[in-house]
Amino acid sequence: MKLSSILLLPALLRSGLAYTELSDDTLRTLPRPGPDFDIKNGALLAPILRTRVPGTPGSEAVLDHFIDFFTAELPRWRITFQNSSQVTPVSNGKAVPFKNLIATRDPPWAKNEGDVGRLALVAHYDSKLTPEGFIGATDSAAPCAMLMHAARSIDAALTSKWDAIAAEGVESIDGLDEDAHKGVQILLLDGEEAFHFWTHDDSLYGARSLAEEWEGTMNAAMSTYKTPLHSIDLFVLLDLLGAKQPRIPSYFKTTHWAYKRMASAEHRLRKASLLKSDGKSFFPEAQKGEKDQWLGGYVEDDHVPFMARGVEVLHVIPNPFPSVWHKIEDDGEHLDIPTCEDWAVITTAFAAEWLDLEGHFETKQTKRSIHEDNETWAGEKTELFD
Numbered sequence: 001m002k003l004s005s006i007l008l009l010p011a012l013l014r015s016g017l018a019y020t021e022l023s024d025d026t027l028r029t030l031p032r033p034g035p036d037f038d039i040k041n042g043a044l045l046a047p048i049l050r051t052r053v054p055g056t057p058g059s060e061a062v063l064d065h066f067i068d069f070f071t072a073e074l075p076r077w078r079i080t081f082q083n084s085s086q087v088t089p090v091s092n093g094k095a096v097p098f099k100n101l102i103a104t105r106d107p108p109w110a111k112n113e114g115d116v117g118r119l120a121l122v123a124h125y126d127s128k129l130t131p132e133g134f135i136g137a138t139d140s141a142a143p144c145a146m147l148m149h150a151a152r153s154i155d156a157a158l159t160s161k162w163d164a165i166a167a168e169g170v171e172s173i174d175g176l177d178e179d180a181h182k183g184v185q186i187l188l189l190d191g192e193e194a195f196h197f198w199t200h201d202d203s204l205y206g207a208r209s210l211a212e213e214w215e216g217t218m219n220a221a222m223s224t225y226k227t228p229l230h231s232i233d234l235f236v237l238l239d240l241l242g243a244k245q246p247r248i249p250s251y252f253k254t255t256h257w258a259y260k261r262m263a264s265a266e267h268r269l270r271k272a273s274l275l276k277s278d279g280k281s282f283f284p285e286a287q288k289g290e291k292d293q294w295l296g297g298y299v300e301d302d303h304v305p306f307m308a309r310g311v312e313v314l315h316v317i318p319n320p321f322p323s324v325w326h327k328i329e330d331d332g333e334h335l336d337i338p339t340c341e342d343w344a345v346i347t348t349a350f351a352a353e354w355l356d357l358e359g360h361f362e363t364k365q366t367k368r369s370i371h372e373d374n375e376t377w378a379g380e381k382t383e384l385f386d
């Protein structure tokens with residue numbers, strides 16, 4: 001038996017994981033999307049701002065945009081798809097294709113996928129069939145772009161962290177602590193929207209198919225996690241983001257710890273004047289207690305089929321919804337770009353802290369150290385300078 005007993009007590013011991021906050025120096029180095037979030041020609045956002053109803057050329061073009069992005073900029077991420085075809089109330093009995101894109105980055109020593117616990121960052125990329133021409137900028141083009149930005153912003157730091165662990169000599173993978181077995185996954189899901197009228201059968205096409213398939217896909221025997229579904233330590237769903245002054249409730253008691261982490265990241269970024277949106281915190285419920293009202297279950301979204309199977313969920317969706325919700329006005333022009341950029345940075349900081357990346361970003365401090373003391377740093381940090 002090769003697995004250490006520590007690995008057999010995984011996700012429940014969440015609090016046992018190291019959770020180092022990013023220093024202010026590190027927060028200052030986190031990139032903002034800047035021109036990449038331009039709605040007309042921004043490299044990340046603009047290609048998503050078009051109609052992308054499942055099974056249409058718009059949907060294919062947006063999926064190609066994601067594939068091109070990961071292929072060109074994040075070659076260390078493994079891209080896979082989970083496809084299905086399902087009949088909808090308006091497809092006249094014909095099956096419509098739904099394609100979920102999964103981009104995964106696991107520690108290099110993870111020979112068995114089933115031993116990696118992951119942070120899943122999730123948004124849906126399809127757009128609603130009606131009203132005709134509906135873009136769904138907050139729903140959820142902008143959240144997809146935010147996740148692309150976050151993935152790109154943590155990539156080099158992940159490499160640096162794993163190189164540093166490897167440099168210490170990974171004689172026995174089993175001896176590594178639990179943090180060394182954490183990975184990250186971006187899920188860009190298809191078919192969230194109803195075609196006709198929201199019901200359990202007419203909505204969440206991609207998410208339902210993925211959750212079901214993953215629940216039935218067994219990892220290797222003796223894996224820490226039974227299935228890819230169990231490998232999700234935390235499912236963070238971004239939806240309806242990009243309008244001014246969002247107010248995100250904490251929906252679920254069991255993930256209030258994660259809500260507080262995200263609120264804290266936002267608070268520290270705001271205090272350091274690193275956010276551009278005016279106004280109040282996006283997370284007004286950080287102080288909430290047991291006896292307060294929890295809206296869990298109130299908003300149906302892509303998390304539902306996962307949560308029904310026991311996955312822990314942080315739902316980052318405002319209440320109330322943006323005023324443009326499901327209206328033709330939910331387009332690029334109605335986005336508040338400073339808010340979109342802030343979300344991208346907050347998501348980056350949250351992911352970086354979950355993955356314990358403090359010390360692995362290229363800050364001004366480390367740059368200077370490398371310059372003055374090349375020998376000490378060169379061995380550990382070479383990846384940053386590739």
Ligand SMILES: *[C@@H]1O[C@H](CO)[C@@H](O)[C@H](O)[C@H]1NC(C)=O
Nearest residue numbers: 060063081082083084099100
């Ligand atoms: C799923 O869809 C993607 C994107 O179109 C395609 O590249 C892939 O081959 C499909 N996978 C299967 C198993 O059909």
Ligand SMILES: *[C@@H]1O[C@H](CO)[C@@H](O)[C@H](O)[C@H]1NC(C)=O
Nearest residue numbers: 370371372373374375378385
């Ligand atoms: C560090 O020194 C090596 C040679 O020892 C050199 O090749 C490398 O470019 C230097 N790196 C930096 C960042 O100055």
Ligand SMILES: [Zn+2]
Nearest residue numbers: 128139193326
């Ligand atoms: Zn919607």
